[in-house]
Amino acid sequence: MTAPAPSGVDGPATSGPAIEAVDVTRSYDLGGTVVDALQGVSFVVEEGEYAAIVGPSGSGKSTLMHLLGCLDRPTSGVLRVGGRDVLELDDSELADLRNREVGFVFQSFQLLPRSTALDNVGLPLLYRGTKRAERRELAEASLRAVGLGHRLTHRPNQMSGGEQQRVAIARALVGRPRILLADEPTGNLDTRNGAEVMRILEELNAEQGVAVVLVTHDDEVAGRARRQVRVRDGRVERDTALEARPAGPAGDAPAGAGPAAAGEPGARHVAGQQA
Amino acid sequence: MKGFEAFRVAFDALRGNRLRSLLTMLGIIIGIAAVIVVVSIGAGARDQIESQVEGLGSNLVLVVPGQLDTANPGQGAAAASPLQVSDGRVLGDVVGDDAAVTARISSAAEVRAGSRESYVTVQGSDQNLPYVFTRPVAEGEFFTQGDVDTRQRVAVLGSVTSQVLFAGADPVGRQITLAGTRFRVVGVLAEQGESFGVSQDNEVHIPITTAQRLFGIDRVDAFAVKAPSAADVPALSRGLRQALREEYPDQEFSAVTQTQILGVIGDILGLLTAVLASIAGISLLVGGVGVSNIMLVSVRERTKEIGLRKALGARQRDVLTQFLVEAVLLTSVGGVIGIVVGVGGSLLVNGLSPLPAKVEWWSPVVAFVVSAAVGIFFGVFPARRAGRLDPVVALRTD
Numbered sequence: 001m002t003a004p005a006p007s008g009v010d011g012p013a014t015s016g017p018a019i020e021a022v023d024v025t026r027s028y029d030l031g032g033t034v035v036d037a038l039q040g041v042s043f044v045v046e047e048g049e050y051a052a053i054v055g056p057s058g059s060g061k062s063t064l065m066h067l068l069g070c071l072d073r074p075t076s077g078v079l080r081v082g083g084r085d086v087l088e089l090d091d092s093e094l095a096d097l098r099n100r101e102v103g104f105v106f107q108s109f110q111l112l113p114r115s116t117a118l119d120n121v122g123l124p125l126l127y128r129g130t131k132r133a134e135r136r137e138l139a140e141a142s143l144r145a146v147g148l149g150h151r152l153t154h155r156p157n158q159m160s161g162g163e164q165q166r167v168a169i170a171r172a173l174v175g176r177p178r179i180l181l182a183d184e185p186t187g188n189l190d191t192r193n194g195a196e197v198m199r200i201l202e203e204l205n206a207e208q209g210v211a212v213v214l215v216t217h218d219d220e221v222a223g224r225a226r227r228q229v230r231v232r233d234g235r236v237e238r239d240t241a242l243e244a245r246p247a248g249p250a251g252d253a254p255a256g257a258g259p260a261a262a263g264e265p266g267a268r269h270v271a272g273q274q275a
Numbered sequence: 276m277k278g279f280e281a282f283r284v285a286f287d288a289l290r291g292n293r294l295r296s297l298l299t300m301l302g303i304i305i306g307i308a309a310v311i312v313v314v315s316i317g318a319g320a321r322d323q324i325e326s327q328v329e330g331l332g333s334n335l336v337l338v339v340p341g342q343l344d345t346a347n348p349g350q351g352a353a354a355a356s357p358l359q360v361s362d363g364r365v366l367g368d369v370v371g372d373d374a375a376v377t378a379r380i381s382s383a384a385e386v387r388a389g390s391r392e393s394y395v396t397v398q399g400s401d402q403n404l405p406y407v408f409t410r411p412v413a414e415g416e417f418f419t420q421g422d423v424d425t426r427q428r429v430a431v432l433g434s435v436t437s438q439v440l441f442a443g444a445d446p447v448g449r450q451i452t453l454a455g456t457r458f459r460v461v462g463v464l465a466e467q468g469e470s471f472g473v474s475q476d477n478e479v480h481i482p483i484t485t486a487q488r489l490f491g492i493d494r495v496d497a498f499a500v501k502a503p504s505a506a507d508v509p510a511l512s513r514g515l516r517q518a519l520r521e522e523y524p525d526q527e528f529s530a531v532t533q534t535q536i537l538g539v540i541g542d543i544l545g546l547l548t549a550v551l552a553s554i555a556g557i558s559l560l561v562g563g564v565g566v567s568n569i570m571l572v573s574v575r576e577r578t579k580e581i582g583l584r585k586a587l588g589a590r591q592r593d594v595l596t597q598f599l600v601e602a603v604l605l606t607s608v609g610g611v612i613g614i615v616v617g618v619g620g621s622l623l624v625n626g627l628s629p630l631p632a633k634v635e636w637w638s639p640v641v642a643f644v645v646s647a648a649v650g651i652f653f654g655v656f657p658a659r660r661a662g663r664l665d666p667v668v669a670l671r672t673d
Contacts (some may be wrong), residue, residue: 051637070665071666071670072666091590091591092590092591093588095585095588095589095591096588096590098588099587100586104586104587109672110579110583110586112580123584123587124587124588126280127584127587127588127589128500171587175588261305270541
């Protein structure tokens, strides 16, 4: 089952790749000094893919994630998300594209502290004009899908970190986006909760066909993806397809023991720049 | 995001910060309440004065010396009066009835009866006063033309003066001392009520000729003329002035009618109310600045929330609407509370103080609209700032 492209204002649903980046650059003008955060990045995320973007801090992976999530526009190049060219959209259309095509999961959960789990999860639908009753219905279904059927009316401070991140995942998925962008989703969680969150993400990827793009510097997390895009100095350094791992007993694996400067487990062969 | 949803979101946000919301509203509450009370007192005063002026009768014309410009009060100057008691006959010829004209001079003096004393208005007038001003005599008689012609020292008391000097006993036939001269009380007027918070019943009427001698003047301040009907008033006014101008070619005279007085009083009170309401309105403005300030703080505090909402698909317009609705909700709820306080305050003023107050039906309506408008005006700037936040920067904020 693939994520259904919403019809209507968005124009014709396209069946191309979820994300297509061609020679994308992003420069910042910091009071005279121009900083090139991305210097010509090209890659494609297919529908239903499970990829990890890795790289040291300052490598440009955050900038890349903001571009993929349509929070920002490239300085040059072509970036298509859900078949729409980001540079051709105005702010409102870009917001709409974010709303329909992208789901975000943040390291720090980013839940509204005074809202219940149901209201938090229903938030993306609010900006789509969905009626309240239907919002609640869809939000409840989404919360049940991440195993939080018993936490519907709890507020974030009444839940554990793992539960909060599962609420965030439910929120990212409630609008049935094509792409789920997860920025260090396990960064604020202990090993057990982190593994649980990863298991849910993998399950959703496998069962609902949503493309999952992880941004992480945790090799253990990155190693679970079927593809690794290594970014360094604003360029894609390596784009590696990994063997699909069985979604097995992930939980008890020790967290990435060593710093693993260059060689990461699993990066056995270097694939071409693009799939 | 639909309007109703925006209200729900805004309401939740304000409820989450109850104390701050209330304190922010306080400026609006005080401003709105103050304006409503001021306007109510203005309206109450106008009503009271109007009813008193109307009590004069719509067919009464006051003839005074000088050019009184009723369209521009304060512009004309009252000239020294050339009028004499005998001019009453000239005016009587104009109206066709000598009994419809009464002369008047006013002064103030101390009056004593036995050990009791009071400070009263002394009206010098003639036998026609009860008819012209429609003031019935309650006890005894009013003084007669003979009394006026022969400068008798007789007095007719107002009801309050009678009460003060004689404490309920029948004053007719008793003696009073007015400005050092003894007078015999011949009658008491029926109660008339207050005007401008001053009793009209605390006065002593004596023959105008006696008053002239008592106060050492030989003029008449004014004549009051009763027209046969209200419809005759304009023509009669012209006739009266014409007659006096023939009598005194160098002088100007004015004929003041109830309609003119009402117009002037209405203008003066309207202006006064507007000025006071504007001063009270300044606190509304200050309240609006407070709302703007708090909304800016709120935008800064909730930068992360704004970033998140934008990441989830909120458009610039959605965020702007959310904060604008929040500001408007803040001021209009404050406005409603202010209206309740203002209306309650007006009723209290009316009931507990000598000031009259009357809540006009439109003042709460206008107050509500103004408070909502203040929210829009002072909310737009913070809301636009919120709407324009870059989601990437906003999400990164701690």
